[in-house]
Amino acid sequence: MASPPRAGSRTVVALAALWLVAVLLAARQAAVVLRRPPERRFTDLASWIGDHGVLRARGSFYDTDQFTGTPFAGLVLKPLTAAAEHSLGIVWTFGTLLLVVALALVAARALPGPVSRRTGLLAAPVAVILAVLSLPVRNTFNLGQTSIIPVLLVLLACCLPRLAGGSGHAGGVLIGVAAALQPAVLLFVPLLWLTGRRRAAVTTGATFAALTALAWAAVPDDSWTYWVHHLAGAGLGDKPDSLANQSLHGLLLRIGLHGPVEVTLYLLLAAAVAVTGLRRAVRYARDGQPLLATAITGCVAVAVSPTAWQHQQLWLLLAVCGRVGKRRADRMVWPVLVVLVMTLTSRVLVPDNPVLGPVGDNAPLLAALAAACLVPFLSCRSAAWNRPTPTPFAEPQPGRFSWVPLLGFWRRPLNRPNLLLELMLIRVGYFVYSYIRGSAPDERSVAEHHGRQILGIEKFLHVDVEHGFNHFVAGVDWLTDGMNYYYGTFHFLVPLSLLGFLYLRRPATYRWARTALALATLLALIGFWAYPLAPPRLMPGHGFIDTANGPQDLDNPDYGALTELSNQYAAMPSLHIGWSLWCGVVIAMVAPKPWMKALGMLYPLLTFTVIVGTANHYVLDALGGATVVACGFAIQYALTGPGRQALAKLPGAREPSDAAEPLPAGR
Known part of the structure; x- marks a missing residue:
């Protein structure tokens, strides 16, 4: 009789399967982008695309308001002007793909310990899968954005300081470059200062100032347009009150507030969120959870920025690392919620009705606010960190019929599952059911x-x-x-x-x-x-x-919404x-x-x-x-x-x- 497979062999099989899924998903995403017509590919780079598909260096970055990056980001992209658009598409797509993989690997390595060898091995492909499936990364692929670079630089500096060249000036330079690309990253300066990395905080500010000044000197008109006319990019891209802007400013505009009242309330709420979120980030950084501290600070940046477009919401995905709940049955609620918000559209998350519709429309912002201010993440020192209350399971029982094989793939839990997790899975399951049922072949002649x-x-x-x-x-x-x-x-x-x-x-x-x-x-x-x-x-x-x-014209039936x-x-x-x-x-x-x-x-x-x-x-x-x-x-x-x-x-x-x-x- 063959012996059961060892745990090590099962881990190898699971690891191989996960990496295979990660590779297939990454390849599919690259293929989706490259198969698009040139005019629908990398729309945020359209500011530089000239005649015959060749990128041009002249002209304003903000001629069409499609590009939402900083003037320094525009200078970073300008060296690509010698490449043809088709070649740029291939290089840009696979370059972005490599950045996504690097980001996932750094995040997996930064998980708070102690982490078992099996968890450490499986974390890397799972991180790649989640990153590739997330809406911010998919949006980045499609638009041609640089939003992955700031997140990667901050992770290297905050979570792996030794790999980044130490905890002082080198890390500060990386975060300063990230802030020059995405100004909201400046919120990491107080995090660095309050956690004792003052040299890095000072270097971050100096690097940001130097790179921004360089951009002012090189493109003064564009710098004026971005920093003054558009208030740090707030007037670029979609309208600030559109659903694409998942920030407190966008939410207040959507509910009908305008003018001085909206600005005052926005500043007060932003200050409250920043103070609360940064205090929590400092606490978790001192607790030995730098990845969670980074995620919380990034969620604060999403909430308080004047605009937070989808490609800038990658910070929220990092919050999946936080542990919540003293019962083992509750541990998956927060990760599942984050993954659903970051991978599914609002209409999948909640039904489209007047009560729940606004929740789905603002799901990324609400999740970012929850991560920054509300979710009670566990401390590494908590007794429940590695020893949550176990789930009671039924002992294996023989079947009533000996001729029916019992596979015994999993044990039967006896406690009540987490209600929020059940509701999320039921909602997503029903959406999948409705989608597949609606997408099934409905050719009339075959059905008749x-x-x-x-x-x-x-x-x-x-x-x-x-x-x-x-x-x-x-x-x-x-x-x-x-x-x-x-x-x-x-x-x-x-x-x-x-x-x-x-x-x-x-x-x-x-x-x-x-x-x-x-x-x-x-x-x-x-x-x-x-x-x-x-x-x-x-x-x-x-x-x-x-x-x-009643009677119907079967060629053009009308059953209302159905x-x-x-x-x-x-x-x-x-x-x-x-x-x-x-x-x-x-x-x-x-x-x-x-x-x-x-x-x-x-x-x-x-x-x-x-x-x-x-x-x-x-x-x-x-x-x-x-x-x-x-x-x-x-x-x-x-x-x-x-x-x-x-x-x-x-x-x-x-x-x-x-x-x-x-x-x-x-x-």
Whole structure:
């Protein structure tokens, strides 16, 4: 019998896989940029592009307001004027890629210790992956920005001072150059001063002043335009009140404040954020977390700058290194939140509605403010730093059926998961579900052909009851109205309510139940993609009645918002049946009384009646929905074992019975 793989070999496999993913993502990003037409590539460099695609040295940097860098940054880019645009594109893209890799490697090396050898090895490719996926880096690739360079220089000086040439003048020179490229970096001067690196602080200021003066001497008109006319670049790029400006100034303008009132409030808020954030940064720097201190100071810079465009928000990604929470179950909340904010658009993070929409629109700013002023990062001296409260796990249990293989890929946690983390994952999961369902093939001829196949099979099996029952429902007004309301409401209301109940009262059951639901939904997405199917109401020539929308021109149907947002040809399998059957099974397992169990199993039967009566699904669609749910439970069972545990083994058990999962005490 072969011996199980050693931990070292698993680490090697994981390391190789992560580096492969990092290389593929980096190559894909480079290919996306290089495949763009020249006029859509590096738009921030358009100020220098002249006739025949050759860069020109003459003219103002700010002729078009597209370039948002400092005059010194413009001088740094001017030596490229001898290159043709096509050659510049290749050199610039791969040069930016190398900078991203260098930044990720420096950040991984600067992680606060002690770090295990396995964590140290895996941190580098994970950092590269996160950096390449982040919106600031993708924006930098597309625009041709230099915003990665200041972050890299500051990291070298603040987190790896020995590598940067010592903690004195050499580090100050690096940060001074970074400040000349991105003036908000000057906020690191008080950080250096308050942490005892006063020579570096003085050198930073002197270097910034010298390079800025050099730019004034070389391009006085552009320097006046940037520093005076546009108030340190505040009038360049998009309008200051656009959503692209994720700063306090931009937020105040977006909520309708203008003039002296806005300026005064902005200065007061900026001062409060700067003082609070820098005090926290100093504390964590003295605590032995220079990377976190750098990230917090960078987040302060994002918040208090007059403008903070997307390519300047890379500081926030560095805050992923902060540890939050005394429970191990809470450790992933902050990193996941940062990664989601830095990699996904606002409409993915939260629904587009008047209440949550503004939160998504200002998510980077809110995250930067949280990192700078609010998030209670742990101290290295905290007892929970390396010893968080462990998550209770169920002991491995034999399966009820010996012929069913139990893979045992992971142990079953018994405590309640972190609510914020669950909500974030549910939201992102639902967006992915909606996107894939909406992107599945919806060619009408193929979907109608599959519909005729389904009708033929049902006729052969003598289960083609849809037409007669649909016409019966359509002839009874109260039945039509009730079924239409049921179809549009209960599909989400009942599963969400059940998940909420399980989370509060049956935390261990919640984990395996939501895993089975997620697996079933994933299998359903495969079905939507592999077998596009027109529902009965969209089958021409068969006489079905669309009880909710009425007669339709099938060449140009109109179902309101659903016309654009939902794929109407994704009927197989029916998730109305799938989700309702999941509810019925879970209720039957956790309900204490027989009548409750029977009521739970009645729900999928009512749902089946509704989807057929409203002509939204076939009988075989329901069979498909039941199949994916059965497969979801089966896969979950194989991965984690039996779902129910003996109450006597769980903390806070209320009675020695395994009829239901308890609520662990204190959780």
